[in-house]
Amino acid sequence: MRSARAARAGGAFQPTWFTSHEWESIRVLVDLIIRRDGRSGSATDAGGPEFMDFVLAERADGGVAMRGGLGWLDDASQEWFGGRFVAITEPQRRQILDDIAFPRQARPEMSHGLAFFTMVRDFTASGFWSSQLGVEDLQFMGNTAYEWDGCPPEQLRKLGVRY
Numbered sequence: 419m420r421s422a423r424a425a426r427a428g429g430a431f432q433p434t435w436f437t438s439h440e441w442e443s444i445r446v447l448v449d450l451i452i453r454r455d456g457r458s459g460s461a462t463d464a465g466g467p468e469f470m471d472f473v474l475a476e477r478a479d480g481g482v483a484m485r486g487g488l489g490w491l492d493d494a495s496q497e498w499f500g501g502r503f504v505a506i507t508e509p510q511r512r513q514i515l516d517d518i519a520f521p522r523q524a525r526p527e528m529s530h531g532l533a534f535f536t537m538v539r540d541f542t543a544s545g546f547w548s549s550q551l552g553v554e555d556l557q558f559m560g561n562t563a564y565e566w567d568g569c570p571p572e573q574l575r576k577l578g579v580r581y
Contacts, residue, residue: 435474458555469545487534
């Protein structure tokens with residue numbers, strides 16, 4: 419992921435798999451999935467789109483489902499609101515996502531959008547929580563030494579066991 423590191427060092431990231439329009443779309447979409455808040459940054463802050471670009475460029479199937487899903491998203495946006503996903507308003511984007519984000523509530527005709535959104539949500543979570551920003555957000559304490567003196571005596575008594 420040399421290009422992602424370059425982007426964080428001040429150079430502009432150039433996606434190798436996404437087209438420029440897809441790149442713009444995926445960046446908008448992932449930040450609707452994981453937004454910046456008072457505790458942490460957004461999916462794009464964590465380098466999630468760069469992670470996706472890297473993985474998709476390495477896939478043997480060429481990311482057919484991702485490319486098709488981004489096309490579906492633009493088609494739905496055009497049909498319902500008269501513009502591509504990146505050009506419609508945030509409430510309109512949310513309306514589309516509400517129709518595909520909840521598997522138990524999705525109508526059968528939304529199955530392609532549902533499958534796409536599920537894949538992107540999984541990709542977004544993987545990219546975010548495997549990044550430094552995501553690990554900090556989780557307050558992950560692994561990979562650090564922790565001294566444990568064993569189970570507290572009062573709990574051992576409660577359980578009726580001893581060392």
